[in-house]
Amino acid sequence: DTEVTQTPKHLVMGMTNKKSLKCEQHMGHRAMYWYKQKAKKPPELMFVYSYEKLSINESVPSRFSPECPNSSLLNLHLHALQPEDSALYLCASSQQGLRGNEQFFGPGTRLTVL
Amino acid sequence: GENVEQHPSTLSVQEGDSAVIKCTYSDSASNYFPWYKQELGKRPQLIIDIRSNVGEKKDQRIAVTLNKTAKHFSLHITETQPEDSAVYFCAARTGNQFYFGTGTSLTVIP
Numbered sequence: 001d002t003e004v005t006q007t008p009k010h011l012v013m014g015m016t017n018k019k020s021l022k023c024e025q026h027m028g029h030r031a032m033y034w035y036k037q038k039a040k041k042p043p044e045l046m047f048v049y050s051y052e053k054l055s056i057n058e059s060v061p062s063r064f065s066p067e068c069p070n071s072s073l074l075n076l077h078l079h080a081l082q083p084e085d086s087a088l089y090l091c092a093s094s095q096q097g098l099r100g101n102e103q104f105f106g107p108g109t110r111l112t113v114l
Numbered sequence: 115g116e117n118v119e120q121h122p123s124t125l126s127v128q129e130g131d132s133a134v135i136k137c138t139y140s141d142s143a144s145n146y147f148p149w150y151k152q153e154l155g156k157r158p159q160l161i162i163d164i165r166s167n168v169g170e171k172k173d174q175r176i177a178v179t180l181n182k183t184a185k186h187f188s189l190h191i192t193e194t195q196p197e198d199s200a201v202y203f204c205a206a207r208t209g210n211q212f213y214f215g216t217g218t219s220l221t222v223i224p
Contacts, residue, residue, distance in 0.1 A: 001224050031210045034210075039154075039159075040201055040214055040217060040219060041216075041217065042203050042214035042215065042217055043158065043203075043214055044213070045212075048210055048211065050210055055210065056210075056211065088133065090157060090158075094210070096210065100162060101146070102160060103148070103160075103207075103212055105157040105159075106157065107156070107157050108156075108157055110155070
């Protein structure tokens with residue numbers, strides 16, 4: 001299985017809602033990522049998990065809360081979002097560190113905040 | 115940290131012509147350089163990559179070159195087709211972190 005899956009594909013939420021994005025991979029990758037992407041812009045790194053521990057947090061507002069329950073799953077909990085948070089949220093995974101291996105992207109969740 | 119610059123930001127070519135996109139990076143510890151193609155509303159798709167111990171790699175109409183000394187790498191697409199139209203991103207990997215260029219919007223005119 002060489003695929004990263006994400007659910008849901010689309011999400012519309014109000015500014016007071018709480019929702020979660022989910023990501024799963026079964027390639028044995030121990031590095032997992034959350035990116036935010038606006039149209040025609042590069043993916044913007046939010047969080048990196050390494051061996052289920054948060055290793056990088058790119059100064060993301062606390063209304064985004066990541067969680068890595070096990071080596072295959074990655075969640076992003078959303079609360080009190082703003083309209084400017086509307087974007088494509090991409091999950092990715094890769095093998096660890098110095099081996100310089102490919103990053104596999106999931107299909108993304110298109111998030112709209114009203 | 116790493117800084118990746120990408121040029122041009124937009125590129126229009128006639129069908130059948132070649133397209134070249136260039137990237138520079140700053141961190142000599144970067145050791146893996148992928149190129150992604152992204153169509154509207156879809157995920158970035160890896161089209162070719164190169165590791166720091168290799169100078170050139172080719173896959174059919176797509177090639178990538180790497181100059182470690184100058185810290186730059188380039189994507190070459192030959193015999194372009196309308197379906198090559200998309201946004202292309204270069205990236206450099208240092209450790210577990212991928213640093214992306216700002217993207218090139220390529221349009222192939224039939």
